[in-house]
Amino acid sequence: MQRVHNFSAGPATLPLDVLQQARDELLDWNGSGMSVMEMSHRGRHFMTIAAQAEQDLRELLAIPAGYKVLFLQGGAHTQFAMIPLNLLRGRASADYLDTGDWSLKAIAEARRLGGVQVVASSAASHYTTLPDPADWQCDPAAAYFHYTSNETIRGVEFHQIPLPAHADTPLVADMSSNILARPVDVSHFGLIYAGAQKNIGPAGLTLVIVREDLIGQARAGTPTMLDYATFAGSDSMYNTPPTYAWYLAGLVFQWLRRQGGLAAMAVRNQRKSEKLYAAIDDSGGFYRCPVAVSCRSWMNVTFTLADAALEPVFLQQAEAAGLSGLKGHRLVGGMRASLYNAMPEAGVDALIGFMSEFGRSHG
């Protein structure tokens, strides 16, 4: 067995320790005589697993009292609908920041289900910058303020929390692609959501962290399964949750604690991304990152080759060298190296070495 370095943007690489543990207990969890995926979600074994995962997540993110943690299905796309259905609370509209393709998806769905005001957009820069807060047009009556903390496709990340102009507007963040990559002060937020398949675990699980006062005000006619109250009142067990994905997320949380928690991950993530950006910037123009330096993502490093005709050759040779998943998103082309928590520094070093050698032989 030869494991590759997998730079896929999601589903993404998982910590080897986690996969090994999952493999070792796949037929028999902790002497229970069954796989986690065979357990009743209401039995004592799975209840233990579920509660431990929530507790570890609460400790990792220092989630304050007054917040519910929900383990849901449906991905960020389902949250794009649940957020307006639950959080508009009779108000005319919500404020959205447009920083790229994922923001646009959230905006489009919110428009279908309620009012949206786009407070600012970086479309003019082809989403290679972030809008200057001085120019945001925030509505004091907005039901909430929504932003995407990391734009996976273009590789743009907020390195500070963009607080809305009006302090009592609940702040809502799609953290699908950078949750758990660094500490974050949850108390600033009304709601945080994240699909699991980048920094949490396998696809099929969605985490929501929501301030309790925002729960229970869903619009009339909201389907039961799209109402946060359904899950907040049942420890996310109103129906059968995605138990195996929940268990794997729990293993990832334990792994993060063993790594030293989110402060340690932040140091590592910054170092990993900065050395890759340096390799790009120092390549004499052979490689180029289109994103403004101040908002370059730690998670998704996008770059192009000066000679675009070489890109298929680059991808093919990288794959042959055990460096997988480097093709950029189909909307933008080029290359993208996703460096989530589980990507070891050795993987980044291997990529940098390959890029340097490729530059020498094709420069």
Add this chain to the structure above:
Amino acid sequence: MQRVHNFSAGPATLPLDVLQQARDELLDWNGSGMSVMEMSHRGRHFMTIAAQAEQDLRELLAIPAGYKVLFLQGGAHTQFAMIPLNLLRGRASADYLDTGDWSLKAIAEARRLGGVQVVASSAASHYTTLPDPADWQCDPAAAYFHYTSNETIRGVEFHQIPLPAHADTPLVADMSSNILARPVDVSHFGLIYAGAQKNIGPAGLTLVIVREDLIGQARAGTPTMLDYATFAGSDSMYNTPPTYAWYLAGLVFQWLRRQGGLAAMAVRNQRKSEKLYAAIDDSGGFYRCPVAVSCRSWMNVTFTLADAALEPVFLQQAEAAGLSGLKGHRLVGGMRASLYNAMPEAGVDALIGFMSEFGRSHG
């Protein structure tokens, strides 16, 4: 490692062959150098896995042309909303058959989102019978006719398809707990749905088989993620699907084909359940099954002890004997042995042996 016989109603036991294969390729699928759960859903590896799973399912169920197979999230509970949102198509109401707790859940959600007519109910028998078709009050204008093919909680199953009185009314079935347990003529149905966690794979995946002419008529304002058209037009990859659950379902489909397909499973399932019902009926009243003989489920065998005070003792000693998950649903109490496809006949034999011995020592 000592595997137990797991009679849980769901999540439920999986074929040992499937678990062993999943374990063996957990760190490296087919030389790809990565786990299935780490693969991009749009990459060639997962596309192969996904397409093979759909093809195997189509062959197992002999799904005719003109039907889409969708791999979704959210469980049967999400279907309880999607069905009225998509299939009412401007009509005033749909017909629902009330045969137990799962029917009632489907009815309650459809009532919240549209009109419902309950054509018949077996509530008067405490759901131990099925309503006589001669008494059904079918509406010729009904948007569809909905029934639950197996009621997991009480252990009641339709052994024939309950065709609606009006042939052009689309037939919709919740087959969560008996899909793939026997052959079924899909051409009778407008839509079949099933949560995976009983007879398909792990929790977090929902299968929908839907006639193409019923897609694309969702009510205005339906969230994108609750519109069948969203998934029918994208091979269920509008967003990241639950890839690992999809892969495991595919392994189960391959296992079913190796077992001889659904006709062979039907023979085995009928034999497994009939020998357990015989043990109950032949116990001289020590055990009792409350369900009418004609509609006893092959999948969920419910029974009580004449001396209810012995039930905790029974459950405790069964657990100690490696027979797990026999406690009845909290709504009805008693015992329940779920005998899905993956429960080997040896498990049923072990249970019958235990019951016989328990009856002798406590009778």
